[in-house]
Amino acid sequence: MRSRSGAEATDPTPGEVSTPVTVEGLPPSLERAVNRLAAVASKREQRQSDADQDRALIELAKAGDQDAFKQLVQRHQRRAQAIAMGVLRNEQEALDVVQEAFLRVYRGLDGFNGGASFFTWLYRIVHNLAIDVLRRPARRDAPLPEGRELEQVDSPLLARLPEADPLDLVRRGELAARLQEALDALPSYHRSVILMREVEGMSYEEMAQAMEVSKGTIMSRLFHARRKLQLALADCYREQVGRLPGEEGE
Amino acid sequence: MQAELELMAYLDGELEGEALESLEARLREEPELRARLDALLQVVELSSELAAERVAAAPELPASFWERLEAVDAERRGGLAPVVPLASRAGWWKAGTALAAAAAALLAVWGVARSPGPVESASGTGQAPSAPLHSVPTRGPVPEEEAGAGVAIESVDFGSHAGTIFVVSEDAEEPTLVVWLDEDSPRTSL
Numbered sequence: 001m002r003s004r005s006g007a008e009a010t011d012p013t014p015g016e017v018s019t020p021v022t023v024e025g026l027p028p029s030l031e032r033a034v035n036r037l038a039a040v041a042s043k044r045e046q047r048q049s050d051a052d053q054d055r056a057l058i059e060l061a062k063a064g065d066q067d068a069f070k071q072l073v074q075r076h077q078r079r080a081q082a083i084a085m086g087v088l089r090n091e092q093e094a095l096d097v098v099q100e101a102f103l104r105v106y107r108g109l110d111g112f113n114g115g116a117s118f119f120t121w122l123y124r125i126v127h128n129l130a131i132d133v134l135r136r137p138a139r140r141d142a143p144l145p146e147g148r149e150l151e152q153v154d155s156p157l158l159a160r161l162p163e164a165d166p167l168d169l170v171r172r173g174e175l176a177a178r179l180q181e182a183l184d185a186l187p188s189y190h191r192s193v194i195l196m197r198e199v200e201g202m203s204y205e206e207m208a209q210a211m212e213v214s215k216g217t218i219m220s221r222l223f224h225a226r227r228k229l230q231l232a233l234a235d236c237y238r239e240q241v242g243r244l245p246g247e248e249g250e
Numbered sequence: 251m252q253a254e255l256e257l258m259a260y261l262d263g264e265l266e267g268e269a270l271e272s273l274e275a276r277l278r279e280e281p282e283l284r285a286r287l288d289a290l291l292q293v294v295e296l297s298s299e300l301a302a303e304r305v306a307a308a309p310e311l312p313a314s315f316w317e318r319l320e321a322v323d324a325e326r327r328g329g330l331a332p333v334v335p336l337a338s339r340a341g342w343w344k345a346g347t348a349l350a351a352a353a354a355a356l357l358a359v360w361g362v363a364r365s366p367g368p369v370e371s372a373s374g375t376g377q378a379p380s381a382p383l384h385s386v387p388t389r390g391p392v393p394e395e396e397a398g399a400g401v402a403i404e405s406v407d408f409g410s411h412a413g414t415i416f417v418v419s420e421d422a423e424e425p426t427l428v429v430w431l432d433e434d435s436p437r438t439s440l
Contacts, residue, residue: 029287030287226290230292
């Protein structure tokens with residue numbers, strides 16, 4: 001389906017990596033980092049283009065073009081659900097939240113001035129609705145900490161993992177499975193920040209707006225969440241090969 | 251921890267200018283820092299793949315969502331929204347019908363007991379509830395000040411249908427709430 005604005009009714013897939021580049025003389029780990037940065041920049045560019053298309057669709061929807069709004073829904077529904085699932089871990093609840101969020105967006109279209117990006121607006125609604133569900137008495141998730149700031153923590157793993165690529169030693173699928181378990185075990189505020197970052201590639205500032213917390217809190221959550229995932233991977237690694245890379249072997 | 255935060259911001263594309271150049275220079279010179287970057291990168295890459303899988307696995311919104319959207323669209327346009335055949339709404343509508351029937355009966359009793367002055371909708375449209383679900387002694391519209399004493403009247407909007415709430419309270423020992431739902435007519439107010 002194509003709108004009058006020419007926007008494709010697609011749901012861009014996150015995690016797409018741009019074509020790897022090889023930089024002569026660059027250490028392999030740094031080369032991978034450079035490729036990651038290129039992917040981040042590419043995703044950011046794509047999001048900017050998507051945001052422009054979203055604005056065009058919103059203007060059409062405001063003028064009464066319901067098909068334009070349907071395209072907006074189709075463009076964002078899967079990613080919105082991934083965000084909602086990140087908070088709720090319940091597919092039906094996530095579906096309900098996303099539906100309600102889109103209906104609220106539709107009711108509030110006339111108030112959208114285009115100053116903020118559509119997805120930031122949408123994800124703020126999705127996130128707030130999901131948090132409301134979490135706060136229902138029947139839910140047992142831990143309450144959200146308010147105003148949690150950066151904490152001083154040790155990060156021994158970061159220092160202990162050497163350059164050796166553990167993916168050479170541990171099957172990637174097993175690592176991915178362990179990471180998934182670890183992600184699901186995270187508190188909702190850690191899990192959602194990871195998914196918001198990786199699903200949408202949102203900047204810290206955009207995530208802060210969507211989650212209505214400070215940028216420092218976003219950085220803190222992201223840091224701690226990733227560190228927990230890193231520890232889970234280290235445990236998996238030890239189980240598979242008996243030691244971390246760089247540790248003394250038998 | 252500052253180094254780890256810098257590495258994280260670097261991989262997320264949040265470092266710019268001097269901070270970016272300085273870190274990249276250090277990364278070229280310091281193998282230990284590169285090792286930390288590599289360890290973090292591994293988690294970031296796997297997280298990104300996992301997120302992609304979750305997006306791909308997310309189901310599409312159900313057909314009922316589009317029906318609800320149609321209803322909201324009708325609201326936005328100020329028209330009469332279609333009845334959405336959701337189970338929950340259908341159940342609610344049955345309850346509303348029962349309430350309307352009760353309202354008709356109560357109004358009939360109340361109308362006989364009180365003075366013959368007609369009741370009205372407070373919406374100001376001057377329309378009495380039309381097409382009641384059951385036979386009710388209806389009366390024409392009257393100005394608000396002529397409404398019977400002891401009766402508080404509120405218009406009500408149930409999304410796709412409009413109606414009137416009558417609260418018989420001031421003189422009555424036990425307040426009575428009457429809900430009148432219009433079956434076919436446009437909403438009298440929002």
